[in-house]
Amino acid sequence: MTMCTRLSLALRFCAVGLVFGLAGCSSEPTGQAPDQLLAQVTESLFSSGNREASEVRDISELTRAAIADVTIPLILFELPDQGVATTLKVWYQDGAFIYWRSADGGSLILDDGVIFATRGIGWDLMAAETRQTAALVRQGRGAEYSRSYRHLDGLNQMIVRDMTCRFQRAGSETIVVLERRHAVTRFEESCQDGTLAFTNLYWAGSDGFLWKSRQWIGEKLGSATIQRLIR
Incomplete structure (x- = not known):
């Protein structure tokens, strides 16, 4: 998939977001702070077969038993720097790109688990280059490459950061996800552009499936932690 196609995907996501009353294509706050938009964790468990959201009031009450009746893919999305978290369920899939949505309207696109874009959380990531990173996670090998991140400034002009990244294996571990x-x-994926540097972390199973990751979204929001609760 070319960058042109990926950008058209982001634009299509923006249009769909407008239809569903999301935050549209602005990277600025949308009238609510991120900690207001990313509300109570179980508000995302809103399909008819799921446990009622009122039964669990905050993230501390999220347990495996609390989602025992949930059969759809589910992730836990956290912004540690903001002190907030939410669950998101699959909304739409387009090949390797999966659109995830929370009950309060916050959404993101993952490309095989790698963050491609966010919407509705304020200071959104409009689009990121993901194909190289996603392929390296699946293949389990290291490489050096360039990666771009696109955000809007206060004048709704696109700001592109071209990062130089190094991807490498950091060892085997056992992690606990809920x-x-x-x-x-x-x-570990270490990226920098001279004035900015960050490290993304990916925890993948033997088949390349991402069970957990910590990925940079932008300077305002910092990095997000994503955990796959239900595959």
């Missing part, structure tokens, strides 16, 4: 243990390989 009371379940997974044998994984940890990968």
Whole structure:
């Protein structure tokens, strides 16, 4: 998939977001702070077969038993720098790109688990280059490459950061994702552009499936932690 196609995907996501009353295509706050938009964790468990959201009031009450009746793919999305978290369920899939949505309207696109874009959380990531990173996670090998991140400034002009990144294997681990243990390989992706530097972390199973990751979204929001609760 070319960058042109990926950008058209982001624009399509923006249009769909407007239809569903999301935050549209602005990277600025949308009238609510991120900690207001990313509300109570179980508000995302809103399909008819799921446990009622009122039964669990905050993230501390999220347990494996609390989602025992949930059969759809589910992730836990956290912004540690903001002190907030939410669950998101699959909304739409387009090949390797999966659109995830929370009950309060916050959304993101993952490309095989790698963050491509966010919407509705304020200071959104409009689009990121993901194909190289996603392929390296699946293949389990290291490489050096360039990666771009796109955000809007206060004048709705696109700001592009071209990062130089190094991807490498960091060893085998056992992690716990909501009371379940997974044998994984940890990968580190170190990126910088001269004035900015950050490190993304990926914990992948033997088949390349991402059970957990910590990925940079932008300077305002910092990095997000994503855990796959239900595959």
